[in-house]
Amino acid sequence: MSGTGDGVRLAAAFMTAALFGAAIAWPQSGEKFAQKAEAFAARADGAPMESRTCAIGESVLSGPFAPLEDVLSVSPLGGVTAPGEALPAPYIRINTRSGEQAFERRATKALAPAKADIVAIERRTLRDAYGRATGPSWTVYFRACDNISFYYDRLDRIDDAxxxxxxxxxxxxxxxxxxxxxxxxxxxxxxxDLIGQSDGFDVGLHDPDATPAALARPERYRTDSFARAEVFDAPPSLLAAITTDVTRARCAIDYLPKKDQTEWSALLGDSWGVRRAKGDNACRTALVDTPGAAQGAWFTDAAHNAAASKVSAIALSPDSINPNRLIFALHGRLPSLTQSMITLPKTPGANEAAGAAEDFLSFSKGEGRINTPFADVADMQVHCYEKLRANFIGPLVNGVVLLQRQQGENGLDLLKIEARNDVSACIDLEEPWTFTGNETTFYR
Known part of the structure; x- marks a missing residue:
């Protein structure tokens, strides 16, 4: 047995004895001391996993994230279409099968996929629009070795033990x-091992040995958005445990054994299992903030540091399921895209047009200046987008969208976008294509 392990256990024994001794001296605090003593003993059980080096080619993960029979689909990395989450998602989403009622998900067990240390746990209280608590949401952070960390997010319950x-x-x-x-x-x-339960949860993995994603503004992605601005008394070591480097986010499926990779990769698709992910790299890459191009996240404020819980941004990206389809994730931040440009079936009590404008638009990629892939928009030219559809199956937009990427003051990139309802096709626009003064400017 290693000297390191013996030393850690000896320290734990002394600390536990000290805590229980204090509990005897101050009986009114006995329960609290006992809880802390047991927690310390659990934390000090052997050398930490982060002191172990993962071998090259080793399958770091060796078990399932959840029982496969409960899983309907796995959303790939990079989804940008969820309202309020315009930044590309650095995790996969485990989507469970239908529950007993329509549009209800069944609860499944979140299982430990590897021998690992839980290094931190977060708890958030969810609230509705009226401020009423609707339940907790848990995030559990794991460390499998010195260079691999991963986390489970949006767990509805955590195991009592x-x-x-x-x-x-x-x-x-x-x-x-x-x-x-x-x-x-x-x-x-x-x-x-049981970690918790949920009707779906996120799995994020970070590999610091992997090549970081090439990003236009990498500093926006190097810290967890919840680790700053809201913290007052939390110790620095706790902040370090929950802070992630999103530039090194990787698909957790790729770290499973080969046979398990095949099973889980077959589930890659949209949240309701209707569309299956296409392409050789079906899990995709998490970040698409392409330097020198329009592809990626853009902010409504030039000084925005991306550290807020709700990111004030838009995202332009390929669809994470079908890369031949492109996404304008606008989230209602384009005033020129009016309700009158999106005609939806009437539903009593709902403002469908506003909802579509606040969500996202999709369209098939083209070539030249029309429906140009965002990764190819790298100059001062004005590009035009047509046949845009609200969401994936909604109605067509009655108009076109103009887009221009340019360099602003201090070398910062600018992106101008305007929706136009005076034409229905790009070819009907008078040359040269120009903005009318109703455009919105976004910043890197």
Whole structure:
């Protein structure tokens, strides 16, 4: 047995004894001391996994994320179409099958996919539009070795035994509010161990040895958006445990054994299992913020640091399911795209046109100046987009969208976008194509 392991266990024994001794001296605090003693003992069980080096070619993950029979589909990396989440998603989403009622998902077990240490746990209180609590959401951070970390996000429940080993909620530090809390820990788990339950959850993985994504503004992606601005008393070590380098996000499926990769890759598709992911790299890459091009995330404020929980941004990207289809993830931040340009079937009590404008538009990629792939928009030319559809199956937009990428002051990139309803096709625009003064400017 290693000297390191013996030393850690000896330290744990002394600390545990000290804590229980304090509990005897101050009986009114006995329960709290006991919880912290047990949590410390759990954290100190052997040398940390981050001291182990993952071998080249090793399958870091060796078990399923959830029971396969519960999984309907797996959303690939890079989805940008969820309202309020314009930044490309650096995780895969485990989508469960239908529940007992229509549009209900069945709850499934979130299982540990590897021998790893749980290094931190976050808890958020979800609230509705009226501020009423609707339930907790948990994030669990794992470390499998010195160069591989991963996390489960949006768990509806966490296993009671896990929470007890973490010291209970009394051990959590608040991130400025009781609605957002976290705790640093080291709890050893093995493949198949129960982590929690959810009707779907996210799996993110980061590999610091991997080549970082080439990004126009990489500093926007190097820290977790929840690790700054909201934190008051949380210790720096806890912040370090929950901070991720999104530029090194990788598809977690690629770290499974080969036979398991095949099973899980076959599930890659949209959230309801209607469309299957196409292309050789079906899991895609998480980030599409292409330097020198229009493809990627753009912000409504030139000083925006991307650290807010709700990102004020748009995203221009290929669809994560079908790369031949392109996405304008606009989220209602294009005033020139009016409700009158999107005609939807009438639904009592719903503002469908506004909803479509706030979500995303899709279209098939073209060539030249019409429906140009965003990765190819790299000059001062004005490009035109036509036959845009609200979402994937909604109505066509009654008009076109003009787009121009250019360099602004201090070398910062600018992107101008305007929806035009005076023509229905790009060819009907009078040359040279120009904006009318109703365009919106976005910034890198």
């Amino acid at each position: 896990l929470l007890e080993k973490a010291g209970g909620l009394v051990a959590f530090s608040e991130f400025g509010t009781p609605d957002h809390m976290g705790v640093e820990t080291r709890i050893r788990v093995s493949p198949g």
